[in-house]
Amino acid sequence: MAARGEPAAIGPVVAAGNGLRHQHLAIAGMAAALAVAPLVLYPVFLMKVLCFALFACAFNLLIGYVGLLSFGHAAFFGTAAYAAGHAAKVWGFPPELAVLFATACSALLGLVFGWLAIRRQGIYFAMITLALAQMLYFFYLQAPFTGGEDGIQAIPRGRLLGVLDLSHDLVMYWVVLAVFLAGFLLIYRTIHSPFGQVLKAIRENEPRAVSLGYEVDRYKLLAFVLSAALSGLAGGTKAIVFRLASLTDVHWTMSGEVVLMALVGGLGTVFGPIVGAAVIVSLQNYLAGLGHWVTIVQGLIFVACVLAFRRGIVGELGRLLGKPL
Numbered sequence: 177m178a179a180r181g182e183p184a185a186i187g188p189v190v191a192a193g194n195g196l197r198h199q200h201l202a203i204a205g206m207a208a209a210l211a212v213a214p215l216v217l218y219p220v221f222l223m224k225v226l227c228f229a230l231f232a233c234a235f236n237l238l239i240g241y242v243g244l245l246s247f248g249h250a251a252f253f254g255t256a257a258y259a260a261g262h263a264a265k266v267w268g269f270p271p272e273l274a275v276l277f278a279t280a281c282s283a284l285l286g287l288v289f290g291w292l293a294i295r296r297q298g299i300y301f302a303m304i305t306l307a308l309a310q311m312l313y314f315f316y317l318q319a320p321f322t323g324g325e326d327g328i329q330a331i332p333r334g335r336l337l338g339v340l341d342l343s344h345d346l347v348m349y350w351v352v353l354a355v356f357l358a359g360f361l362l363i364y365r366t367i368h369s370p371f372g373q374v375l376k377a378i379r380e381n382e383p384r385a386v387s388l389g390y391e392v393d394r395y396k397l398l399a400f401v402l403s404a405a406l407s408g409l410a411g412g413t414k415a416i417v418f419r420l421a422s423l424t425d426v427h428w429t430m431s432g433e434v435v436l437m438a439l440v441g442g443l444g445t446v447f448g449p450i451v452g453a454a455v456i457v458s459l460q461n462y463l464a465g466l467g468h469w470v471t472i473v474q475g476l477i478f479v480a481c482v483l484a485f486r487r488g489i490v491g492e493l494g495r496l497l498g499k500p501l
Contacts, residue, residue: 196368199446203364206447210353219349220417225457226356227414232437232449233363234406239435240444241367242399243379245302247431248289248309249407252282254316254426256408261328261421262321271334271342275355275412282408283401285312290400294393306428313426327422331415348417355413359406364446366402375399436474440481442488451490 213222231253238244256278263269263277293304316322323329333342342348366372374395377385386392415421424430433456441452456474463470485492 199364202447203361206450207357210356214346214349219345221457221461223345223349223352223417224414224461225454226352227410227417228434228437228457229450229453230356230359230413231407231410232434232441232453233360234403234410235434236438236441236443236445236449237363237366237406238399238403239438240448241372241375241379242396244294244396244400245298245435246305246400246403247302247428247435248305248307249403249434250426250428250430251289251305251309251312252286252404252407253411253414253430253434254421254423255285255312256282256411257415257421257425258316258322258328259408260412260415261331264334264416265328265331266321270338271336271351271416274334275409275416278412278415279405279408282411283405286401286404286408287397289404290397294396294400306431309426309431310428313423313428316426317423322421322423325423327420328415329420331419331421333416333419342416352413352417355409359409360450363406367446371395371398436478438488440478440485440488442485442491442494445488445490445494448488448490452488455489 210222210226231249235246235249238246238249256275259281260274260278264271264274269277289305289308292308293301296304317324333348335341336351340347340351342351367375374385374390377388378390378392378395382392411425414425437452437456438449439452440455441450442448455477459474459477460470463473481488487495
């Protein structure tokens with residue numbers, strides 16, 4: 177209850193300000209931790225985590241803040257990987273232009289996919305995105321520039337801006353970290369902007385958003401394209417890092433993995449997709465000796481999270497602390 181003489185609206189405003197302050201401190205702490213992480217962990221492993229964390233954050237922007245479940249996000253991730261690999265290896269693009277070209281390709285593809293799918297909701301939207309992604313998968317399987325089942329291998333890392341030699345893993349890590357932080361901060365700014373507030377309103381009550389005069393389909397399409405572009409940024413960066421673009425990047429299982437990352441970390445949370453990506457990638461890396469059993473372990477973890485952590489790891493942690501994360 178507000179104090180005497182204090183407007184009742186001040187309490188929620190102060191609480192929101194404190195929540196943002198905590199998030200800003202958490203972002204600063206995350207950036208500091210990632211800056212020193214190569215001193216204790218293998219840089220290539222960390223780069224894989226960062227690429228998939230950005231991919232999961234881009235997916236979370238769509239499902240967590242708009243309420244649209246896409247089963248075809250691997251199409252944007254894989255398309256960017258192929259585009260960056262082909263541009264760098266065949267056309268001789270420097271890495272920065274190759275990744276930008278890949279991001280633009282995914283954004284354009286997202287515009288097409290979104291225009292076709294955005295008029296549907298729920299399971300129909302999910303199935304349309306899955307069908308379109310599978311069509312693209314079979315196209316890449318047959319297309320000559322993708323290398324078929326062999327993929328595009330030996331993609332050159334090159335020199336960033338003609339100066340930084342990315343063949344050194346530590347130098348490459350700093351570039352990937354900068355790309356991740358730029359993408360993450362763009363998403364963070366988006367969800368806390370007036371545009372992001374409209375997206376949340378659409379998620380909570382779409383008919384009411386329509387009644388207030390918002391062009392709901394236009395907002396959803398813009399969010400879909402932004403999510404696709406950031407997924408492409410992650411996919412293009414990943415192709416340069418690992419010097420490989422393959423069918424795995426565009427297969428439906430990749431879409432399933434990013435859904436799992438978002439769910440494990442916490443849908444609609446700022447840091448949830450990052451934690452989810454770290455958990456899943458770590459499992460794949462350290463349990464690789466189990467072969468196909470890794471998939472079963474992932475399934476068990478997913479079931480455990482659904483039963484014990486309905487809000488995801490970060491969502492439950494935020495509930496316990498009483499602070500939005």
